[in-house]
Amino acid sequence: MADIGMRAFVTAGVRELGGLAEEPGANALELVLPDALREPLNGREYLSIDLDREALTVDSPVVIAVADALAQGGCAAQAWLNPVYLQGGDLEAKWARAFRLTAGRATLAARTLEETTHALFELRTTYETDEKEDRLYTVAVNLTTLAPYEAVVRERASFFLDEAPASGELVRAVVPNLEELRRPLENALRRALAPDLAELRARQEKFLARELGRLEQYYGTLEAELDERGRRPAQQERAARLVEHRRAVALDRAKKRRDAVEKHRLRVSAEVFALLLLHQPWLRATMRLESRREAVERPFFWNPALKAFAPAVCDACAEETSTFCLHGGRLLCPSCTGSG
Ligand SMILES: [Zn+2]
Numbered sequence: 001m002a003d004i005g006m007r008a009f010v011t012a013g014v015r016e017l018g019g020l021a022e023e024p025g026a027n028a029l030e031l032v033l034p035d036a037l038r039e040p041l042n043g044r045e046y047l048s049i050d051l052d053r054e055a056l057t058v059d060s061p062v063v064i065a066v067a068d069a070l071a072q073g074g075c076a077a078q079a080w081l082n083p084v085y086l087q088g089g090d091l092e093a094k095w096a097r098a099f100r101l102t103a104g105r106a107t108l109a110a111r112t113l114e115e116t117t118h119a120l121f122e123l124r125t126t127y128e129t130d131e132k133e134d135r136l137y138t139v140a141v142n143l144t145t146l147a148p149y150e151a152v153v154r155e156r157a158s159f160f161l162d163e164a165p166a167s168g169e170l171v172r173a174v175v176p177n178l179e180e181l182r183r184p185l186e187n188a189l190r191r192a193l194a195p196d197l198a199e200l201r202a203r204q205e206k207f208l209a210r211e212l213g214r215l216e217q218y219y220g221t222l223e224a225e226l227d228e229r230g231r232r233p234a235q236q237e238r239a240a241r242l243v244e245h246r247r248a249v250a251l252d253r254a255k256k257r258r259d260a261v262e263k264h265r266l267r268v269s270a271e272v273f274a275l276l277l278l279h280q281p282w283l284r285a286t287m288r289l290e291s292r293r294e295a296v297e298r299p300f301f302w303n304p305a306l307k308a309f310a311p312a313v314c315d316a317c318a319e320e321t322s323t324f325c326l327h328g329g330r331l332l333c334p335s336c337t338g339s340g
Contacts (some may be wrong), residue, residue, distance in 0.1 A: 006056035006063055013066035027051040031062075036072075040065040071273070081159050081280035082166040083304040086113060091285045091302055098309045099300070100323045102337075104291035112284045115170035116301065117143040118152050121185060122274035125193060127200055128267045135196060137270075139188035140278075141181055143173050144301065147313045147320065148188035151306055152278070159278075159305065167281045175277070183318070189270060201266055208264040215260065219253040280305055291326045298331060 007029065011021040019034035029049040033041060041047065041061060049062070056063055088094075092108040099106070120140045127133045140152040226246050234242070283302040288295060301310040311320045314333035321333035 006058070006060070007051070010056060010062055010066055013070055017066070017069055034069075036069040037062075037065050040068065076275045076277070078277040078279065079161040079163065080165045081278055081305050082162050083280065085304050085307075086167070086281060086283070088283045088285070088302045088304065091283065094302065095285065095287060095300060095309065098322060099312065101289050101291075102323060102325045102334075104289060104326050106290075107288050108285055109288040109297055110284075110286040112286075113167075113170060113281055114284055115165070115167070115172050115279055116282050117173040117175060118149055118278045118280075119143055119181065120153065120156070120276040120278055121189075121272050122276075123189060123270045124273050125189070125268065125270040127196075128269070129204055129265065130263045135193075137189060137192045139185065139192050141184045141188055142301075142310055143175055143181075145310055145313070146176065146180065146184050147311055147318075148184050148191065149311060150188070150191070151303075151308065151311075155306060161278070165279065165281075170281055173279075187318070193268070197266075197268065204264045204266050208260060211260045211264070212257065215253065215256050219249065219256075222249055282310070285309075289324070289326055289331065294326060294329065296326065296329055296331070 007023075010029065010031075011023065014021040014031050014034065014037070017034040017036050019037065020032035022030040024030055027050065029047075029051060031047040031049070033045055033047060038045060047062060049056070054060075058064075088111065091111060092106070095106060095108070118140045119142075120138055123137045123139065125135050125137055127135065138153050138156075140149045141147070142149045142152075223246070226242065226249065230239075230242055280303075282304060285300045285302055286297055287300055288297050290296075300312060302308075303310050312322070312324075312331075313319060314321045314324075314336050315330040316332050316336040319333060323334050324331040325334070325337040326332075327337060
């Protein structure tokens with residue numbers, strides 16, 4: 001990474017952690033280190049870096065210390081996406097290509113330029129059976145629609161992010177509290193890890209089936225032996241012992257089965273370790289949707305950075321849908337329309 005990027009990272013990181021960072025000259029950096037950086041940097045309180053003599057790289061002690069300290073406290077950052085084409089063109093025609101209203105018609109009632117924020121969560125997900133494995137996922141929830149937004153994650157690598165807005169003062173998106181985001185975040189994560197989860201579950205089921213097969217074989221042989229012994233005439237005392245023995249074997253078999261199922265049970269947990277708030281301008285397209293019986297006005301959002309509408313969800317099940325049916329003032333997806 002270019003030195004300028006490392007320098008910006010160190011100054012922003014030191015300030016974020018509660019220290020002071022000054023740039024007295026083009027090639028000098030004066031740092032008053034916060035507590036979190038003193039120990040990793042040999043107990044120093046001040047650091048003066050002459051960048052002509054000592055270029056900052058990913059291996060520089062100060063860069064490593066800042067990165068470690070930020071990672072421990074969880075990491076929040078923000079960036080702006082400043083798309084160029086904010087006009088949107090014929091939004092009504094674009095809406096008609098992206099969405100469908102069954103038995104009704106849709107017209108553009110109003111358009112407004114506003115700012116929105118996507119919350120991109122980096123999650124560390126732990127898959128645990130008798131072994132433990134961590135995998136990382138990124139999911140996005142839009143804070144205007146409160147819906148998952150997969151395309152933002154998918155296209156992120158091609159975005160050119162800035163540190164400030166270029167579009168002047170726009171109406172800001174309201175940042176909701178995290179509790180409000182729990183449901184869309186869980187939905188987004190569930191969708192992101194579905195392929196991995198299916199694969200791991202199938203693998204565990206295969207292991208379990210193999211182990212249960214071995215147990216069945218072992219206890220099957222044992223019980224067959226006991227059956228064989230039971231067929232021979234025996235004294236009362238011996239017959240009673242045999243019954244006892246059988247019961248013990250049956251209990252043992254059930255316990256071993258339970259243990260095997262427990263051992264191969266897949267437990268999944270996830271924790272957020274970084275959050276990027278990505279701000280951008282987009283167009284609110286208020287659509288008037290009407291059927292023969294009723295009409296509603298509803299905002300949809302044209303994203304100029306992706307040249308596409310943001311995902312829209314069903315009013316009943318909150319699942320993403322592109323086909324709507326107007327029903328009692330609500331916009332429903334095809335499956336909710338069918339059920340009610
Ligand atoms: Zn639905």
